Amino acid sequence: MSVRDDSGGSGRAKAASRAPASFGAFARKPVERNAVHAAAGPASGIESVQALPDGAVEVGAIVDAYGLKGWVKVAPHAGANRGGDALTSAKSWWIVKGREIKAAPVVAAKTHSDSIVAQLSGVGDRDQALALRGWQVHVRRSDFPSLEADEFYWVDLIGLEVVNEAGVALGAVADLIDNGAHSVLRIEYPSQGKDGQPVTGERLIPFVGVYVKTVDQAAKRIVVDWEADY
Template identity: 50%
Template sequence: MLTVLESTGLPADAIEVGRILDAWGVKGWLKVLPHSTQPEALLTAKTWFLQAPDAKFRPGFSAFKGTVRVSVDESKTHSDSVVSKLASMDDRNDAEALRGCRIFLPRSSFPAATTDEYYWVDLIGLNVVNREGIVLGCVRDLMTTGPHSVLCVESQMTQEDGQEVATERMIPFVAAYVDTVDLPGKLITVDWQPDY
């Protein structure tokens, strides 16, 4: 059982891109929940790195320990998920054994983004300043609202009693508000005021 798994280490630039939901069909295919609404990296990868599911999600997982590398024969979108076929996995039982596994890919294997397109993972951690040079905080997360993404920018604010508290700003990630994204400089410049 599960002869397609090869024990390995996780690449230094590994990013979690999805999770195996369950078996799909009877021929060893997997149903995958991607962590992105545009899962190009997951769809094009020919090698995945798997780690066991969180114990609270699937207690008693025993298919493997540590990190394993698997070869992917085919991946395609299906409704709101991705379905994938691993090399040499032709049995539904083997696919079910991987339910809940976390899927990682090296960041270096992602397809190149086009001009003015960015992977969310590259934006997280960037500092955000406005046109006047006022620091608004650091990107902690992004969320999608349908028509566009929103930067979740965290900063520290001093209260009247002198205590520091974390605050969060939501800045639409659209050209009307975002002037520049400098990935090497780890800086996003926006047309946004501190009191918005």
């Protein structure tokens, strides 16, 4: 996660430094595909909490048990090979189902095919792991792996104002889409329907260097080479 990255994707977009790299190509930090990331220090087990921590981002969902020793299988919204290492790098997850929220220390986690598998503290057998199916997984934004200067997490682009080089406002980033070749900005803007009633318009702008000129996260603005009537 198209890859899901609304309030919570951890997909990455990477700006091109030279041709033929794509401005919006996903990038994943070099990491051994089957490397196990173990948490440091003691873990106290899964515990109920009142609220998610500040900066929590939904990054995936527990979909199954993995093996017989209590490991869980997670489908990351960004894909295991496209930002899923946010799950393997975090020492704690927060899992949510309905109104229930639990803090889940991570004992170990690794990439497995197109999924993430992990051992959570206090989950010791397959039945306990199966009981966690359907829980959404959140991690703190501060736990995401660091990026290079020309890389961007989708979650950090959502909400940014988009203007063209003439300064014309085109809307704000509502979502991103992965079309397989590159990311696409989905931009929403206020418009008017044929009946004169207000509606929400949509623009799709490929997140590639020919169109996207600058991304200024501090100013919360993206400048693009794109006309308002496209």
